[in-house]
Amino acid sequence: MASNVLTIDAAKQANVQVVEGRKGAHALHDTIIAYRANRRQGNASTKSRNEVAGSGKKLWKQKGTGRARMGSARSPIWSGGGVVWGPKPRDYSKKIPRQVKTLAFRTALTSRINDGDVLVTADFQVADGKTKSFVAAIAGLTDARKVLVLADSFDELTFRSGRNVQNVQLMAATDVNAEHLLAFDKIIISGAALETIARRTA
Numbered sequence: 001m002a003s004n005v006l007t008i009d010a011a012k013q014a015n016v017q018v019v020e021g022r023k024g025a026h027a028l029h030d031t032i033i034a035y036r037a038n039r040r041q042g043n044a045s046t047k048s049r050n051e052v053a054g055s056g057k058k059l060w061k062q063k064g065t066g067r068a069r070m071g072s073a074r075s076p077i078w079s080g081g082g083v084v085w086g087p088k089p090r091d092y093s094k095k096i097p098r099q100v101k102t103l104a105f106r107t108a109l110t111s112r113i114n115d116g117d118v119l120v121t122a123d124f125q126v127a128d129g130k131t132k133s134f135v136a137a138i139a140g141l142t143d144a145r146k147v148l149v150l151a152d153s154f155d156e157l158t159f160r161s162g163r164n165v166q167n168v169q170l171m172a173a174t175d176v177n178a179e180h181l182l183a184f185d186k187i188i189i190s191g192a193a194l195e196t197i198a199r200r201t202a
Helices: 008-013 025-038 098-114 131-141 156-162 178-183 193-201
Strands: 003-005 118-121 147-151 168-172 186-190
Touching: 008 098, 025 098, 025 178, 098 118, 098 178, 098 193, 131 156, 147 178, 147 193, 156 168, 186 193
Parallel strands: 118 186, 147 168, 147 186
Antiparallel strands: 003 118
16 A cells, blocks of 8 residues: 655645635644543532532530630531532533534645645455555555545455554544544545545545
8 A cells, every 4th residue: 555645735626615824723722622522521519518418517506615615517528527628410511503614624634734644545445455565555655654445435354453542543534623634643534534634625
């Protein structure tokens, strides 16, 4: 297998919409923040003084003992007491308009193309389904440590051969997003996936 570096001119010929200048930087930032926020479970929870176990009985009388006044063992300043302003389950998700996501996708892709990190190959397939063959195929295309391989679809043998390889991810071109494009050292686009990418930038 052989690959060619995708240039801006070649991308335009393939109908990929690229971003000129620094337009889209803010959209890319907001989109990445939203993707990461949407993965948060938001289930961190602490108990307030009203929720911790323990009696509400006054521990000793207010005056005359020489000790500091204390009303309850559930006070936040006591060990085992409640937590003041602790986290409660909440929804961290953010909504991003489709146009902003598209602009972020264009911006991320344009940045990687400008850096020479996008490679195009006619086909990516491992016929024998062996991990050793998969590693050799990747090494024949790039020596990068983290590699993203995009295609319209992968056959079962190719997918099986690469599923245990660290730092290499096979992904359908319809599923990749701006965060994926920025997370890998090199991006390999195979087969008709470039057409799918072009449609997604439109």
